[in-house]
Every structure is written in structure tokens, then in C-alpha cells.
Amino acid sequence: xAHRASSxxxxxxxxxxxxxxxxxSDGNVRVAISGTWKRGAxxxxxxxxxxxxxxxxxxxxxxxxxxxxxxxxxSTLVAFLLRLQSEATRIGVSIEWQGVPEGVRRLVALAxxxxxxxxxxxxxxxxxxxxxxxxxALAAAEEGRRSVLxxxxxxxxxxxxxxGRAIYRREDLIRTIQETGAQALPIVSxxxxxxxxxxxxxxxxxxxxFGAAIYVADLVGLALTREMxxxxxxxxxxxxxxxxxxxxxxxxxxxxxxxxxxxLGVPAVEFLVLPRLLALALMMxxxxxxxxxxxxxxxxxxxxxxxxxxxxxxxDRTVEAVGVAxxxxxxxxxxxxxxxxxxxxxxxxxxAGRSAAAVGQATTSAVVSSIVGIIVIDALFSxxxxxxxx
Amino acid sequence: xxxxxxRIAVRNLTMRFGNYLVQRDVSFEVAPGSVFVIxxxxxxxxxxxxxxxxxxxHPAAGDVLYDGESFWDTDDERRTVMSRRFGxxxxxxxLWSSMSxxxxxxxxxAQYTTLSPxxxxxxxxxxxxxxxxxxxxxxxxxxxxxxxxKRAGLAxxxxxxxxxxxxxxxxxxxxxxxxxxxxELILELRDSxxxxxxxxxxxxxxxxxxxxDSIFLDAEQRTLIAHGPPLSLLRDCPQAxxxxxxxxxxxxxxx
Numbered sequence: 001x002a003h004r005a006s007s008x009x010x011x012x013x014x015x016x017x018x019x020x021x022x023x024x025s026d027g028n029v030r031v032a033i034s035g036t037w038k039r040g041a042x043x044x045x046x047x048x049x050x051x052x053x054x055x056x057x058x059x060x061x062x063x064x065x066x067x068x069x070x071x072x073x074x075s076t077l078v079a080f081l082l083r084l085q086s087e088a089t090r091i092g093v094s095i096e097w098q099g100v101p102e103g104v105r106r107l108v109a110l111a112x113x114x115x116x117x118x119x120x121x122x123x124x125x126x127x128x129x130x131x132x133x134x135x136x137a138l139a140a141a142e143e144g145r146r147s148v149l150x151x152x153x154x155x156x157x158x159x160x161x162x163x164g165r166a167i168y169r170r171e172d173l174i175r176t177i178q179e180t181g182a183q184a185l186p187i188v189s190x191x192x193x194x195x196x197x198x199x200x201x202x203x204x205x206x207x208x209x210f211g212a213a214i215y216v217a218d219l220v221g222l223a224l225t226r227e228m229x230x231x232x233x234x235x236x237x238x239x240x241x242x243x244x245x246x247x248x249x250x251x252x253x254x255x256x257x258x259x260x261x262x263x264l265g266v267p268a269v270e271f272l273v274l275p276r277l278l279a280l281a282l283m284m285x286x287x288x289x290x291x292x293x294x295x296x297x298x299x300x301x302x303x304x305x306x307x308x309x310x311x312x313x314x315x316d317r318t319v320e321a322v323g324v325a326x327x328x329x330x331x332x333x334x335x336x337x338x339x340x341x342x343x344x345x346x347x348x349x350x351x352a353g354r355s356a357a358a359v360g361q362a363t364t365s366a367v368v369s370s371i372v373g374i375i376v377i378d379a380l381f382s383x384x385x386x387x388x389x390x
Numbered sequence: 391x392x393x394x395x396x397r398i399a400v401r402n403l404t405m406r407f408g409n410y411l412v413q414r415d416v417s418f419e420v421a422p423g424s425v426f427v428i429x430x431x432x433x434x435x436x437x438x439x440x441x442x443x444x445x446x447x448h449p450a451a452g453d454v455l456y457d458g459e460s461f462w463d464t465d466d467e468r469r470t471v472m473s474r475r476f477g478x479x480x481x482x483x484x485l486w487s488s489m490s491x492x493x494x495x496x497x498x499x500a501q502y503t504t505l506s507p508x509x510x511x512x513x514x515x516x517x518x519x520x521x522x523x524x525x526x527x528x529x530x531x532x533x534x535x536x537x538x539x540k541r542a543g544l545a546x547x548x549x550x551x552x553x554x555x556x557x558x559x560x561x562x563x564x565x566x567x568x569x570x571x572x573x574e575l576i577l578e579l580r581d582s583x584x585x586x587x588x589x590x591x592x593x594x595x596x597x598x599x600x601x602x603d604s605i606f607l608d609a610e611q612r613t614l615i616a617h618g619p620p621l622s623l624l625r626d627c628p629q630a631x632x633x634x635x636x637x638x639x640x641x642x643x644x645x
Contacts, residue, residue: 167501172488256484260546263444263478264498265470 016071020046020080022053027061029053031084036071047080054087063088067099078107085112150269150347154277157270161278166270173275180241180276181283185290191236192291195228196220196298204307213307217317220299225326229291231378234337237284238370242345245276246366249349250359258350268350277342284338285331292330325390333381340373395458397422397554397586398443403452405438412438416452416614418605425580425587425600427620430607431635436590437481437558439607443588444556445473456554474502477552481559483543485531491518491542492527498549517545521575537564544572548579555579557589561596573599594638606632 018035031050054063065084081100085108088095097105127135160166203219249272252258258268296318303314345366352362396419405412412435420426428436441447443454445461454461456472464472485494495514499505505513518524521541531539540560547555557576561569573596579585591597597604597620604623606616608631616623616632624636634640 169489175488252487255482255487256480257486259441259446260478260480260484260486262446263473263476264501265473266497266501 016069018076020050022046022050024053024056027057028063029057029061030064030066032066032068033077033080034067034069037073037077037080039074039076047083050080051083051087054084055091057088057091057093059092061093062096063093064096064098065100067101070099070101073101073104078104078111081108082111146351147347150350151343153267153269154273154343154346157267157274158277160270161274166274167266168271168275172271173279176275176279177283179244180237180279181286184237184240184283184287187236187240188233188287188291189294191232192224192229192295193298195232196224196295196300197302199223199228199295200299200302200306204302208307213303214309214313214317216299216303216307216309217314218321220303221296221318221322222326224295224299225292225322225330227330227378229295230288230330230334230337231374233287233291234284234334234341234374235371237280237287237338238341238344238367238374241280242341242366242370243363245342245345246349246352246363247359249273249346250352250362253350253352254354254356254359273342273346273350276346277339280342281335281338284334284341288330288334289327292327329381329385329390333378336377337374340377341370344370344373396420396455397424397457398426398588399455399458400439400443401453401455403439403442403454404450405435405442405447406450411612413607414613416605416607418614418617420586420588421603422586423580423584424602425576425589427597427601427604428588428590428607429592429597429604429620429635431592431609434607434609435612436592436607440556440558440588440590444476444478445469474550475552476554476556477547477550478556479540479544479547479558479560481562482536483531483539485539485542485546487531490528490530491523491534491545494531494542495546495549498546502550513549514545517548518542520548521545522571537568540564541568541572544575551583552585553583554586554588557587557591559591560589561591561593566595569593569596570599576600594636597636606635 016035018037019033021032023030023032031054057063063084065081081104085095089112157166161168199220200216203216204213207213207215207219249258252272258272261268261271300311300314300318303309304311348362348366348369352358398420400416400418403416404414405416416439428439430436438447442449443461449462453463456475459472461469461472485491486497489497492511492514495517496510499510499513503510515524515527518527521544523538523541523545526534526538526542531542534542540563544557544560555576560572560576564572576587576589577600580587587600589596589600601620604618604620605614606623606627606629607613608615615629616627618627620636623632627633627636
């Protein structure tokens with residue numbers, strides 16, 4: 001948008017620097033502009049001074065804006081004049097335009113045509129520290145209230161499911177089972193195999209010093225079944241499936257799909273959350289069992305490959321060390337982890353705002369709260385099991 | 391409104407989000423079998439009003455009555471039963487993305503009728519054909535264009551032959567011809583099935599083509615400022631803003 005001033009000296013001022021001078025006399029202000037006003041031209045100080053000068057005028061006085069030798073111009077000039085115009089409107093003085101190109105004046109008029117909407121509540125007021133703490137506390141309380149509310153809705157949906165009254169599509173359940181279970185096998189295999197290897201390496205260095213290398217089998221077996229397989233699988237699934245749940249439901253929220261269900265009288269929690277929760281609570285323990293075996297295999301590889309333990313001896317030692325109780329603990333834990341990941345993912349998704357950024361936030365916070373939940377619950381399990389002596 | 395019991399009566403409805411007042415004291419009535427248009431400038435709360443009327447948002451004050459029965463002064467269960475009379479076309483169609491078009495239209499039928507799968511299939515094909523989507527039964531929402539999604543959404547809204555249809559900006563994003571076909575379909579639904587239609591829109595061509603009656607919500611005064619058939623509002627609404635809105639800002643010659 002590079003109009004040219006209808007000045008006869010256009011060519012002469014083509015490359016002239018933009019200039020602005022504000023002169024005060026008898027309570028009047030005269031602003032003179034000249035030169036080429038294009039983006040990137042440095043006139044900031046002169047502009048601020050001019051706006052400052054204009055703001056000192058009071059009603060009986062008048063403001064003149066005079067353009068002489070004005071070269072090419074773009075929005076830079078319009079933005080400056082708009083500031084002058086707003087300032088003048090604020091103090092209730094009208095501006096006399098002289099020699100200012102018609103196009104510039106029309107753009108300024110267009111930009112001032114719709115007054116700034118008041119009462120939109122978006123002030124730049126600063127918030128004090130105490131207010132921030134208070135807002136944070138209220139938000140935390142609200143967050144807790146919503147979680148409890150959602151837990152209640154999920155419980156009711158589960159009750160409806162048990163009574164066979166829940167409204168959901170079996171295809172959705174089966175598809176979610178496939179997505180969360182079978183399709184997670186490659187990543188779960190990789191992670192747990194490596195965890196098995198790492199555990200065996202750590203054990204090997206320590207135990208070989210005491211000539212007790214065979215106890216690597218105990219270490220790997222117990223650590224995997226009681227802790228690592230369950231926790232690592234859950235974390236992988238949190239990043240994979242929990243995030244997917246939050247993103248799916250968040251997008252549905254933005255697309256009014258959840259509203260469409262609600263108005264049809266289909267509870268969204270039954271239709272959307274229930275299949276996901278069931279699928280994950282069902283698949284997580286299975287992934288755990290699978291992960292255990294892959295991890296044990298990793299330990300076995302290190303045992304016989306690096307420590308020269310006999311294959312049969314290693315297997316016998318593992319079977320002896322790991323009891324059914326250890327498996328049961330891991331199994332129960334991972335079912336709980338599955339429910340936690342699905343709950344967090346679905347809750348964040350259902351509460352997501354209706355924008356792309358909101359879906360991103362929902363996804364992030366689903367993964368973060370899943371992982372925190374997993375670790376906290378694992379710690380609780382350890383404490384309780386320790387007290388019970390299992 | 392000469393009718394003793396209006397199909398829909400909105401009474402002193404006040405809408406807020408937290409402390410933010412959207413609209414206050416909105417009251418109007420919709421006669422059975424009419425096409426009613428809710429208009430107003432952007433951000434005035436037209437869609438929000440619709441969401442209050444269909445039960446998605448609880449009003450801060452006031453009530454909505456359907457055939458004289460209170461919609462908000464009752465429990466959730468009754469509200470669900472009442473809302474079975476509604477068909478709603480959301481702004482973007484709001485099709486369930488994990489289901490094919492046929493499954494989308496079939497869900498309300500499977501939910502609230504005892505029809506056999508075969509009968510449901512037939513009805514689904516009919517509804518899709520009515521909106522010009524014959525043969526797209528097995529497509530998923532992500533595989534079709536925005537305008538087609540909107541039409542499929544309409545097929546779903548009509549699935550249960552509702553006696554009240556709500557449209558949220560039906561012609562937004564449609565080309566002029568599709569938009570016009572949609573208007574014709576709306577009039578056809580009114581004339582052949584006696585459906586009451588509530589449309590949120592600011593497409594002037596549509597407004598004049600379909601509306602029997604209309605209201606205008608104002609973003610600045612935050613309330614309803616005009617009520618009447620759009621043509622008579624254009625001629626002699628006391629509010630200059632409404633006249634100028636309906637004339638697309640052109641100067642209106644006094645009639």
C-alpha cells in the first residue's frame with residue numbers, strides 16, 4: 001500500500017528520512033510531517049514527542065497536522081496519525097488536516113469508526129501477590145471439586161455398565177482395546193527389554209564382586225515383577241494413550257460432538273469415557289505381564305551372555321525367586337495405573353477448552369498428572385506392602 | 391402471537407458466563423409451524439441463546455417453556471425426555487468423528503426407537519438422500535467437505551422427525567447454491583411436516599427468504615431490541631440499528 005503524496009516534489013523526497021516536528025504556540029499545537037514513512041523508518045522519538053505535545057492541548061486550542069514534502073507512506077504513518085487522532089478525541093479537540101493525503105485520512109477515519117469496546121474485562125490491571133495466591137488457591141479447590149465430580153460421574157457410568165444399562169458402542173470398546181493394547185506392544189517390548197538389560201547390568205557389577213552373580217536372576221525378577229514392569233509400562237502408556245485420550249476428547253469438545261451427545265440424552269461419560277477406561281484398565285495388566293516376560297528375557301540375555309551363567313540355572317533361580325505374590329502385586333498395581341491414566345486423560349479431554357491451544361494444554365496436563373499419579377500410587381503401594389510385610 | 395399456547399416461550403431469560411453478562415431479560419414466543427430467526431451482530435450471544443434453549447447451558451435467570459411446560463424448572467430426566475423433540479444442527483455439523491455418516495444418523499434412531507436394523511438402515515438412507523448425500527453412508531466425517539458435514543449433521547438432526555429443529559448458523563461456510571437449497575429444505579420441513587424451526591443466522595438473504603418471525607439481540611444493550619417479521623422490521627423498526635442491519639448498512643428509504 002504505497003500511495004504517494006500528491007506533492008510535486010515526489011521524486012525529490014523519495015528517499016528523504018521521515019520527520020515529525022511538533023510546535024506549541026499559545027495552547028495550539030502544529031505537527032509537521034515530511035519524508036518517506038515506511039515500515040522500519042526510525043521516527044519513534046519524534047512520534048512520542050508529537051503525541052505528548054498533542055496531549056497538552058485543552059479544548060479552546062486546536063491541533064493542526066500539516067504534511068509537506070511527504071514521500072511514500074504505509075501503515076506506519078496511519079498508525080501514528082491514529083494515535084494523534086485518539087489522543088485528540090480523548091481531550092475533545094478536533095484535528096485540522098492540511099496536505100495529508102486523502103487515503104491516509106480515510107484509513108484513520110475507518111480505524112476510529114468503531115469505538116473500542118468497553119466492558120470486555122480485559123484491562124491491563126496488575127494483580128497483587130496476595131490476589132495471585134488467592135486466585136491460585138481457588139483454582140486448585142475448583143480443580144479438586146471437578147475431579148471429584150468427574151469421579152462421581154465415572155462411578156455412575158460404571159454402575160450403569162455393571163447393570164447392563166450403559167449407552168456405549170461395543171465397536172468403540174473393541175477398537176480402543178486394540179489401540180491401547182495390541183498397538184502398544186512394540187514400544188512396551190523395547191522399553192521393558194532395555195529395563196531388563198539395565199537391571200541385570202547394575203546387578204552384575206555389584207554381585208560379581210562377591211561371586212554371587214547368579215543372584216542377578218533374583219534382582220531382575222523381583223525388581224521387574226514388583227516395580228519396574230508395572231511402572232514403566234504405565235508411563236509409556238500414559239505418554240501414548242493418556243495423551244491420545246485427552247486429545248481425542250478435547251477435539252470432540254471443540255467440535256461440539258459432546259454437545260451433540262448431551263442434547264440427544266446420551267451421557268458423554270458413558271459413551272466416550274467408559275469404553276476408554278475399561279479398555280485401559282483391562283489392557284494395562286496384560287501389557288504388564290507381557291512386559292515382565294520381555295524384561296526377564298533381557299535379564300536372561302545379560303546373565304548367560306555376559307556372566308556365563310548356565311541357561312537352566314538362571315531360569316531355575318528366577319522361578320525360585322519370583323513368587324506368585326510378586327506377580328499379583330504388579331498385576332493389581334498396573335490395573336490401578338491403567339484406571340489412573342485413563343481417568344486423567346479423559347478428564348482433561350472432557351474439560352478442555354474449545355481451541356487448539358486448549359487441546360494442547362489438556363494433553364500436556366493429562367500426561368503430567370498421569371505420571372505423578374503413577375509414581376505417588378506406586379510409593380503408597382510400597383509403604384502399605386512394607387507394613388503388611390508382603 | 392394469536393396462538394394461545396406458543397410452541398416455544400422464552401421468559402425473561404438472562405444469560406451469563408460467570409460475571410460476564412451476555413444478554414438479559416430476553417422474552418419471546420415462537421408459534422408452532424413457523425420459522426423463527428434469531429439475529430444480531432457478532433458476539434451478541436445468538437448461539438448462546440440457542441444453547442440455553444436446547445439445555446446445554448443453565449440460564450442465570452428465567453425459563454424456556456415448550457408447549458407451556460417449563461424446561462428449566464424441572465429435573466434432568468424430564469429435560470432429556472423433552473429434548474427428544476428437538477433436532478439440532480450445530481455450527482460445524484458436530485458429527486461424531488469415529489462413526490460413519492450412516493452410524494451418525496442411526497444413533498438417535500437406535501437410541502430412542504425399537505426399529506429393526508433393517509428399518510433403521512432404510513430411514514438413514516432416506517434422511518441422507520433428503521440432504522443430497524445418497525451413497526455417502528459409509529464415509530467418515532473426516533473424508534467429506536465442510537458443507538457435506540453440515541448437511542450430514544442436518545440429516546442426523548432430522549433422524550427422529552423432531553417437531554422443533556434448531557439451526558446454528560446453517561449457511562455459514564456454504565456456497566450460495568447450497569445455502570439456498572438449505573433454505574428451501576427448511577421451508578419444506580415447515581410446510582410438509584409442520585416442523586417449528588429456530589435459526590440463528592445473520593445471512594440476510596436467508597433471513598428474508600425463510601423467516602416468519604424474528605428477534606434482534608443487541609451486543610451493546612445486551613438485550614433483545616426488536617421482534618417481528620424481518621420485512622416489517624426493515625420498514626418500520628423504531629431502532630435504526632436494526633433497520634440498518636437488515637439493509638446491510640445501506641441508507642433505508644422511508645416507506
